[in-house]
Ligand SMILES: Cc1cc2nc3c(=O)[nH]c(=O)nc-3n(C[C@H](O)[C@H](O)[C@H](O)COP(=O)(O)OP(=O)(O)OC[C@H]3O[C@@H](n4cnc5c(N)ncnc54)[C@H](O)[C@@H]3O)c2cc1C
């Protein structure tokens with residue numbers, strides 16, 4: 001049985017674990033507020049909030065319910081638009097939308113309201129910009145975004161004085177949430193953790209943001225197990241020089257980890273280029289690696305960081321460099337029953353620069369035409385370490401081994417850069433597709449390589465090309 005609290009009500013269901021939460025909400029629970037738009041995580045019309053107790057604190061995040069497998073709802077609080085509307089009057093979020101004429105046909109509006117409400121609950125330093133970022137995964141086809149931006153400004157203002165120590169109670173007192181939210185933590189504790197079946201699952205699912213898009217019908221029928229239920233510690237461990245991330249860590253877990261951000265000054269900017277708030281709230285790092293998309297952003301970043309994978313299969317454990325995981329288009333050096341438990345990499349030293357560049361047709365909620373990451377260490381003018389990776393230029397995320405080996409040990413000068421361009425050209429094999437011609441992608445990677453180097457030497461770089 002899968003048990004969770006849906007708005008105010010405890011539900012237990014034996015429905016298929018791979019059913020989408022959206023279908024459950026609309027067709028089993030008869031709550032039609034969450035809308036069916038794209039069913040691919042792109043439009044945000046189906047956005048709901050998921051609440052769970054993290055380190056003793058009740059936390060809520062927005063997710064697209066069309067991609068959220070029912071099994072992942074177990075033990076959680078699922079909040080739909082109906083669940084914030086128990087006061088019989090508009091919440092300040094809804095009022096801001098009405099006051100600013102930020103809705104017309106209304107189809108997208110429940111999704112916007114839920115994303116904004118998620119922002120009101122979870123934001124630590126609420127600002128108009130952050131409110132707008134919270135709805136980056138919501139599309140409106142008819143209103144126009146300026147009025148939605150004005151609503152975002154009002155919403156950010158309304159939570160300026162939120163009590164950060166007890167946000168839920170503050171939001172209840174100010175009419176954002178109904179009173180029943182105070183009882184949720186105690187009620188969630190009554191739900192027994194899910195037992196893991198002894199039978200081998202057909203498929204492991206994590207966030208579902210790849211599987212629920214690519215194979216929704218077979219996932220619905222298969223016996224699936226959640227990566228969050230099995231033996232995958234959900235943590236980010238930072239020691240002096242290494243970082244270890246569990247496979248089930250989400251992109252937003254990384255974004256919220258201050259320790260990690262302090263070691264990668266621009267990591268938040270890079271991660272904000274990955275999908276949108278509700279997708280980042282679901283998408284895991286291991287899922288990104290195993291999906292083996294040639295343009296997977298996390299795969300490209302972790303290749304440059306020379307990440308090592310700890311892979312488990314029952315009692316057996318083995319380790320492989322990420323560089324050896326990808327063997328061909330969607331081909332991996334990992335067996336069906338093996339799991340990525342941990343991802344470990346060395347943290348950049350003080351003389352190192354890590355940089356990530358991504359070019360896509362639009363800045364947010366788009367996958368890359370070409371993406372690339374670089375790690376460089378320079379000592380007394382000599383490049384002591386160099387790693388370059390790229391996506392969109394080969395059948396899988398590529399570590400440019402020859403180029404990287406060549407540059408390490410050299411001075412950063414005109415000759416080195418000219419030879420590196422030649423080697424990049426030799427190592428890549430882009431194809432023409434809707435994201436650009438092969439020639440364009442070749443040119444793009446070389447331009448992005450220049451952008452990497454510019455990050456290291458600033459405008460001096462122009463003297464080197
Ligand atoms: C709207 C949208 C936008 C997106 N934008 C981006 C983007 O900008 N950049 C980007 O890189 N990606 C993007 N993605 C792709 C996706 O979000 C990522 O690849 C994500 O990291 C996948 O993780 P998941 O947990 O959702 O994977 P799932 O779909 O749950 O699983 C993917 C695969 O990984 C396997 N798996 C999961 N966990 C493990 C484990 N621990 N061990 C072994 N196998 C495992 C599953 O069996 C499955 O084969 C986007 C997706 C959507 C829907």
Ligand code: FES
Pocket residue numbers: 035036037038039040041042043044045046047064065066067
């Ligand atoms: S229906 Fe479009 S994101 Fe879910």
Ligand code: FES
Pocket residue numbers: 102103104105106107108109139140141142143
């Ligand atoms: S109000 Fe019509 S789609 Fe947004």
